[in-house]
């Protein structure tokens with residue numbers, strides 16, 4: 001058995017609350033988002049894990065979630081690497097639009113395809129496959145080697161950048177990934193085998209109401 005990889009989606013952001021497509025835009029956490037990050041951090045503290053290093057994106061909501069989690073496990077100030085490779089999927093021209101307004105304009109089905117399909121990009125933006133094409137190499141070169149060396153690694157990132165990772169880790173098909181939503185602030189604890197496959201996965205919270 002090698003190390004441990006913890007993936008967590010940031011807590012609720014101002015734009016999650018306003019129901020706006022966010023992508024690379026940079027809204028802060030809401031008060032609920034801060035609470036969710038604290039709850040995720042407490043769950044990890046109860047689980048009994050501490051980290052060797054943390055990774056997060058170039059966006060405020062993920063960075064703050066990362067900091068809050070580290071505070072909760074008693075590791076404020078732990079070395080944290082920020083990289084835009086872990087940023088949210090770029091929503092292109094949809095960024096800043098209200099999701100219900102987009103449904104009214106383009107139809108429920110089309111918006112669902114843009115939000116959750118594997119390979120259909122929103123206008124001017126990235127498909128999940130495009131997002132994976134930057135997340136996955138970063139994972140392989142920067143994150144996985146540390147886990148395989150036995151380190152415990154925290155990754156605080158975004159709904160879709162993490163879906164791209166989970167798709168590969170959990171070996172999900174294009175159809176299965178369409179249905180997968182990640183809840184804000186709920187840590188997923190992966191133990192990896194030496195060949196980098198998943199030995200076990202513990203979800204520390206409720207993913208059932210994720211959307």
Ligand SMILES: O=C(O)[C@@H](CO)OP(=O)(O)O
Nearest residue numbers: 020021022023088115159
């Ligand atoms: O707006 C976004 O960037 C993402 C994550 O909040 O939204 P969705 O869940 O619709 O992919």
